[in-house]
Amino acid sequence: MMGKLQHSVYALLFISLSVTILYVSREFLIPLTLAGILAMLFVGLCDKLEKKGISRALSALIAVILLLLGIGTIVFLLTWQLNDLTTNIDGMKQRLISLFQNLKDWINESFDISSNQQDEIIKEQGGSSEGAGSMLASFATGMLDALVNMILIIVYIYLFLYYRSRIKKFILKLVPFNQEQKAKKVLQQSTRVSQQYLSGLALMILALWIMYGIGFTLVGVENALFFAILCGILEIVPFVGNITGTSITVLAVIAQGGQTDQIIGVIVVYLIVQFLQTYILEPLIVGEQVNINPLFTIMVLVLGELIWGIAGMVLAIPLLGIVKIICDNIPALMPYGYLIGTDRKKKTNLIDKIKSSFSK
Structure with missing residues (x-):
């Protein structure tokens, strides 16, 4: 009994130490981990x-x-569509200004706060020109950091493969x-997952x-x-990505002067896509390769x-899948693998079905 309790205490201490190291070393570990997952x-x-x-x-x-070609294709498509979007940017800006003015008028009528008082409140919350300059500098710094990390990730991927x-x-x-032999099995399963x-x-x-594309065009x-x-790219962020993409689309429709039926149409498209994704596409395409129960899926995303x-949200699920494989193959950690896993039978995804059909 004391032996099992001691192992549990050691495991908790190890987890706490690991979380601390992950947080402190995040600037070094994020590009390295992302490159390692992509290299697999x-x-x-x-x-x-x-x-x-x-x-x-x-x-x-x-x-x-090949990876750069894939990224370049996505960037090209976004840039191509963004060029069309910028032609309507002046009209969208005027509609947003009109909406903002209507909101200020509603606040004035409902709460008796004049437009000048509202402007003063916005300035006090950091809406001054100095705040805008600071935001611009932060944005430029963030873009430079992202570019450096992108180059670093590409170099890491090449070296990991080599x-x-x-x-x-x-x-x-x-x-x-x-x-x-057990270690080889763990490496093979981790790469496969x-x-x-x-x-x-x-x-x-x-x-x-x-x-x-079909849904938004019809709307x-x-x-x-x-x-x-x-909306598709934001799918890389589980749960949050789809909602964020749809929210941005709804705001864009409002800025474009869209009517209520268009806004409702966008929401209906989101709900239909979510239904098809959850009950048809995910079992068919993705299956349950990571084999983690929903409780720990949400917990690891938050963590x-x-x-x-x-x-961290992008990398959380594949990393936890690898951790589960390690736990399942080490007797002392098997209880943790069982805890984060699921009893449902693992489904075969579309890729495996295609491979099996060619192998017959």
């Missing part, structure tokens, strides 16, 4: 290329180029010889682009493709946001 997506491709006689350096470079055999051998050297999660997520985003949203792409912000 291309391990299978690099292995196939190397079996055909392509050098490891070239196969890693091809993987990085040195993946050495990294694997290093991990195997850390475990006792009689545990080497990351690959399936990321590839399933990519297919999900593509499906969301199509559904939102009559201006620049429907831009908002469809935006990820507290420690690493948006990046």
